[in-house]
Amino acid sequence: MFFALAFPVIFILLFGAIFSGAGSGSVAVYVQNLDANSSVSAAFIQSLNSTGVLNVKVVDISGNLSNYLLAHSLSNGIVIPQGFASDYEKGKSVNVTVYSDPADSTSGIVLGAVSGVINGFNLKRVEASPVVGLDSATVNAHSTKYIDFLVPGLIGFSILTSPMFSMVNVTAEYKKFKRFKQLSLTPLTKGEWLVSKVIWYTILSFAAFVLMVFFGTAVFGANLKLSLIIIPFLIAGPTLFISLGMLVGIVTKSIESAGVIGNIITFPMMFLSGTFFPISTMPHFLQLVARFLPLYYVIAGLNDVMVFSNISTAYYNLAVTVAIAAVIFVLAARLFKWKEK
Amino acid sequence: MASAIIVDGLEKSYGTKKAVNCISFTVNQGEIFSLLGPNGAGKTTTVEILEGLRERDAGRIEVLGMDPWRQGYELHKRIGVIPQGFSFFDKQKPVEAIQYYAELFGLKVNAQEILEKVILEEAADTVFEDLSGGQRQKLGLALALVNDPEVLFLDEPTTGLDPQARRNLWNVIQGLKEGGRTVLLTTHYLEEAELLADRVAIMNHGEIITSGTPEEIVRKYGSGKKIVIKGGEGLYSAIIKSGISGAFRNDDGEVSVPVRDKRDIISLVTSIESAGVTWGDIRTEEDSLEDVFVKLVGGTMDEGELKSESVSEGKSP
Numbered sequence: 001m002f003f004a005l006a007f008p009v010i011f012i013l014l015f016g017a018i019f020s021g022a023g024s025g026s027v028a029v030y031v032q033n034l035d036a037n038s039s040v041s042a043a044f045i046q047s048l049n050s051t052g053v054l055n056v057k058v059v060d061i062s063g064n065l066s067n068y069l070l071a072h073s074l075s076n077g078i079v080i081p082q083g084f085a086s087d088y089e090k091g092k093s094v095n096v097t098v099y100s101d102p103a104d105s106t107s108g109i110v111l112g113a114v115s116g117v118i119n120g121f122n123l124k125r126v127e128a129s130p131v132v133g134l135d136s137a138t139v140n141a142h143s144t145k146y147i148d149f150l151v152p153g154l155i156g157f158s159i160l161t162s163p164m165f166s167m168v169n170v171t172a173e174y175k176k177f178k179r180f181k182q183l184s185l186t187p188l189t190k191g192e193w194l195v196s197k198v199i200w201y202t203i204l205s206f207a208a209f210v211l212m213v214f215f216g217t218a219v220f221g222a223n224l225k226l227s228l229i230i231i232p233f234l235i236a237g238p239t240l241f242i243s244l245g246m247l248v249g250i251v252t253k254s255i256e257s258a259g260v261i262g263n264i265i266t267f268p269m270m271f272l273s274g275t276f277f278p279i280s281t282m283p284h285f286l287q288l289v290a291r292f293l294p295l296y297y298v299i300a301g302l303n304d305v306m307v308f309s310n311i312s313t314a315y316y317n318l319a320v321t322v323a324i325a326a327v328i329f330v331l332a333a334r335l336f337k338w339k340e341k
Numbered sequence: 342m343a344s345a346i347i348v349d350g351l352e353k354s355y356g357t358k359k360a361v362n363c364i365s366f367t368v369n370q371g372e373i374f375s376l377l378g379p380n381g382a383g384k385t386t387t388v389e390i391l392e393g394l395r396e397r398d399a400g401r402i403e404v405l406g407m408d409p410w411r412q413g414y415e416l417h418k419r420i421g422v423i424p425q426g427f428s429f430f431d432k433q434k435p436v437e438a439i440q441y442y443a444e445l446f447g448l449k450v451n452a453q454e455i456l457e458k459v460i461l462e463e464a465a466d467t468v469f470e471d472l473s474g475g476q477r478q479k480l481g482l483a484l485a486l487v488n489d490p491e492v493l494f495l496d497e498p499t500t501g502l503d504p505q506a507r508r509n510l511w512n513v514i515q516g517l518k519e520g521g522r523t524v525l526l527t528t529h530y531l532e533e534a535e536l537l538a539d540r541v542a543i544m545n546h547g548e549i550i551t552s553g554t555p556e557e558i559v560r561k562y563g564s565g566k567k568i569v570i571k572g573g574e575g576l577y578s579a580i581i582k583s584g585i586s587g588a589f590r591n592d593d594g595e596v597s598v599p600v601r602d603k604r605d606i607i608s609l610v611t612s613i614e615s616a617g618v619t620w621g622d623i624r625t626e627e628d629s630l631e632d633v634f635v636k637l638v639g640g641t642m643d644e645g646e647l648k649s650e651s652v653s654e655g656k657s658p
Contacts, residue, residue: 184413185420186445187417187418188445
């Protein structure tokens, strides 16, 4: 129950709060203007500010900007050199220095914005007019926000973790303490037991879906589309991970080793399948790895429906999810011993 | 009397190891039948085949007229089982466990009544992990009774229990017998089998060495009545010199002499007196089921473990 409902709610509140302003915010950049009294450097700073993506904060000219950034745990800075205006006016080559941290995802934004401003200044210097322009448009009718991706991701998280962790543990524990043997002495059949698990985790996945959609839309204003095709994802997904959890519990020799193997399978899948961030933001090789993870197809399918309204692609992801679920379910059911031969 | 259980030529192997080797026995309705044997004798395999939990390799078996493997679903509605090493969910109370089990059978039961039947009502609201060993086994028995079964399979129900808890459970099992239920009991404890069982079968290496009532087995394989005399130096020699055969001196210096009747006893005492040997305590003894078991199986039972020596392969001592 915790992994199915409470954990995703905690995540949506946490990540939603952290990234709720990510789409509209600008990147703070610290500028040291060593050519302080010139109108050209003032115009350059003004241009940086007017890009809309940079929030320029001018710092004192005494001291080294690199040390200043390190001392204040900052990532992005620009130094405008002394004589910037006179060199510019004479047509003499002059460089502004951009400090950035490659590990920080905003470094590319800063470099791009500064390059754009420099290009503008160079054109103005030779009194040329730009020939090639740029119009910006989105592929969606509306612009997507982080929360739009987070909601389907966390529904996928719930579909993965609750059945997987629970079934790994239940199967290994029942096996060790001979509870399957005890259950098999009642009129309960193996099929009924399996179906009861599928029904229970399907109910939990529906509950998680309702909670995530509620918190995403009501609290963080997520823009989500709903369609009936989501329902088979909420059934096939839990079935897949119930079967996978059972399989781990069946093939491992102890409760402890089942837990370890379960974690080895679950955690990479949790982080590489687009649960918390869109797959497209990951390095190429990780995007390839993601395609071998069953959860990827569940989350990709939910994204297709809920974020992009792309039903035809959702059908493809649903077909892959159902196929993997069927294979693993049959395998787990065959290896799962209700009675001994 | 009608048979509740029929086993005829039952065989079961695990790989190359023959766990059960062509055994046959019947259990009559309303009796307690005990399978005795050391670890690995094949008792649990036999019981699990009868419960429908394992498939046999060969032989004919019937429980309440049904084939347990093929008709397990129907059979399980009519039998009750305490599996070996019974355990349950740690956080469930006996009352909840009974209700849960009853739901699996599609029944509505009075949990309190069942708990009273197994003398567990005082622990009705104690979670499983806090129950004592004896209380846990009683809960196992309570669950086995949920569907009011005609036949009960109790697989080592008292193993690991303290003597008091064991005796409590024996009382409960005796009560079940008085209620007309058929019980198949496997046990390590010869005293338990002797006290509870109408008939026993002694198993070793997958075979039944002998079966019958405990008295029949003791009579058949025991060494009969004997006189045990405690005495001084020369007692053993005096008895041997008097021509009485079969005398045996044990480590405590006691001499045991097999006797058939009172005349043998009088003759023995007269011989000792006439030899002028001092003697003290005198008592009569008879082999117990345990003595016979040791003779047949070649080991002694000890708290769930057989202290095995070389094991007799034959079917007669």
